[in-house]
Amino acid sequence: MYDIEYFYQASDVQDAVRALQEKEGAQIISGGTDVLIKVREGKMAGASLVSIHGLKELTGIRMEEDGTIVIGPGSSFSAVHEDPIVREHLQMLSEAVNQVGSPQIRNMGTIGGNVCNGVTSADSASSLWAYNAVLELTGPDGVRRVPIREFYTGPGKTVRVRCEVLTAIRISRENYEGYFGKYIKYGKRNAMEIATLGCACLVRLSQDKTKLEDIRIAYGVAAPTPMRCLQAESSLAGREVLPSLADEIVPLVLEEIHPRDSWRASKAFRIQIAGEMIRRAFRAAAGRAGARGFDQEGSVQTC
Amino acid sequence: MLKIINMTVNGKERQLAVDERESLADTLRSRLGLTSVKRGCEAGECGACTVLVDGKTVDSCIYLTMWADGRHVMTVEGLTGPNGELSPVQQAFIDEAAVQCGFCTPGIIMSAVELIGTGKKYTRDQLRVLISGHLCRCTGYENILNALEKVAGINS
Numbered sequence: 001m002y003d004i005e006y007f008y009q010a011s012d013v014q015d016a017v018r019a020l021q022e023k024e025g026a027q028i029i030s031g032g033t034d035v036l037i038k039v040r041e042g043k044m045a046g047a048s049l050v051s052i053h054g055l056k057e058l059t060g061i062r063m064e065e066d067g068t069i070v071i072g073p074g075s076s077f078s079a080v081h082e083d084p085i086v087r088e089h090l091q092m093l094s095e096a097v098n099q100v101g102s103p104q105i106r107n108m109g110t111i112g113g114n115v116c117n118g119v120t121s122a123d124s125a126s127s128l129w130a131y132n133a134v135l136e137l138t139g140p141d142g143v144r145r146v147p148i149r150e151f152y153t154g155p156g157k158t159v160r161v162r163c164e165v166l167t168a169i170r171i172s173r174e175n176y177e178g179y180f181g182k183y184i185k186y187g188k189r190n191a192m193e194i195a196t197l198g199c200a201c202l203v204r205l206s207q208d209k210t211k212l213e214d215i216r217i218a219y220g221v222a223a224p225t226p227m228r229c230l231q232a233e234s235s236l237a238g239r240e241v242l243p244s245l246a247d248e249i250v251p252l253v254l255e256e257i258h259p260r261d262s263w264r265a266s267k268a269f270r271i272q273i274a275g276e277m278i279r280r281a282f283r284a285a286a287g288r289a290g291a292r293g294f295d296q297e298g299s300v301q302t303c
Numbered sequence: 304m305l306k307i308i309n310m311t312v313n314g315k316e317r318q319l320a321v322d323e324r325e326s327l328a329d330t331l332r333s334r335l336g337l338t339s340v341k342r343g344c345e346a347g348e349c350g351a352c353t354v355l356v357d358g359k360t361v362d363s364c365i366y367l368t369m370w371a372d373g374r375h376v377m378t379v380e381g382l383t384g385p386n387g388e389l390s391p392v393q394q395a396f397i398d399e400a401a402v403q404c405g406f407c408t409p410g411i412i413m414s415a416v417e418l419i420g421t422g423k424k425y426t427r428d429q430l431r432v433l434i435s436g437h438l439c440r441c442t443g444y445e446n447i448l449n450a451l452e453k454v455a456g457i458n459s
Contacts, residue, residue, distance in 0.1 A: 002325075007324065007369070009370075037365065040346060053370045078359070102437075104353055104414075105347060108347075108366065191435030
């Protein structure tokens with residue numbers, strides 16, 4: 001039996017918001033793969049929970065008329081991974097969510113929970129940052145849309161207030177069309193692992209595939225929150241796509257990341273693999289985008 | 304507080320009064336006597352409690368029973384034929400000596416049932432990935448993979 005003081009299964013989002021307002025201190029539970037573990041460990045013992053598990057309006061993935069892809073935050077990782085729209089347009093995200101935990105965890109855990117947890121190691125977070133996702137929050141005062149770059153405020157902290165529910169993850173057409181990417185997760189095991197470091201690289205090349213029109217570099221566990229290397233990105237935009245560019249990116253990203261020592265890995269180790277990971281992720285992304293001199297798979301070995 | 308829920312368990316409709324704080328593993332074991340569902344790590348890591356909910360594998364130790372209201376749940380007990388016959392995947396586990404202590408077996412069998420249900424055929428490496436949510440401390444996994452290859456491998 002879980003040490004839960006109060007439990008309410010909401011019937012829809014409005015009902016959830018109302019329940020959160022009524023019960024002081026109540027937290028949202030969705031897939032449960034993090035919250036129930038915390039309850040069991042004692043960190044959230046005696047919790048008051050409002051469940052949004054299985055709410056139909058929070059699941060499903062669709063494309064709007066203007067090409068914006070809308071991901072229901074209640075979609076499980078496996079639903080996101082298998083979705084044909086995500087596979088076709090957001091390949092990097094499809095691959096990233098398939099690296100979470102285990103098959104069972106991916107059937108249970110939700111992409112919205114992964115984001116709202118606010119943890120830097122979330123496998124979906126660096127990809128969503130690279131795609132400039134916009135997060136739609138529904139609360140007592142209505143709906144607001146927050147760009148992902150403004151969402152994270154610290155380790156486990158986001159701008160979402162307690163009574164708000166994440167109701168959509170939106171990615172607009174100009175943020176995925178023509179982009180190719182690769183997410184690499186480094187962990188000590190291939191499954192049931194929390195990322196020691198995660199690196200996502202997304203590129204868009206010129207029509208003739210020789211110039212880097214845009215590059216986006218995002219990391220997990222390289223700072224207290226998921227992050228982008230915006231200075232490196234702007235100094236690389238417009239450059240010719242050559243295999244040697246992979247080495248030039250490394251010192252640029254190392255200027256911007258701030259990994260720390262933890263029991264999983266030392267700061268020095270994270271800095272070392274951060275360089276190698278962007279090198280490989282960039283090669284793979286450029287290869288997928290069709291740049292000459294790059295392998296289609298960028299000779300990337302699974303870390 | 305007890306709540307009434309309806310769920311189909313191994314093909315039978317059941318109406319149950321359950322505590323909101325109960326995990327599905329607890330309900331299946333304690334209220335329905337389905338002890339193939341093992342309590343292992345109770346943190347979603349070992350896979351010993353794996354059951355199917357609407358055809359998808361879940362770790363029933365970190366799944367609240369309330370969420371199974373209106374859904375179909377399947378455990379190893381539901382695989383038995385009308386005269387007690389074993390399913391092909393269970394038989395393959397016996398033939399390949401894929402069982403030692405047996406604690407992880409029911410969970411892995413349910414993952415196998417899910418992947419057989421896709422109708423796809425898998426390589427040994429893909430099968431490794433697909434059972435990565437299970438820990439087995441006896442077999443070293445080789446005989447388990449032999450059994451899985453027999454029922455869902457590319458040459459099966």
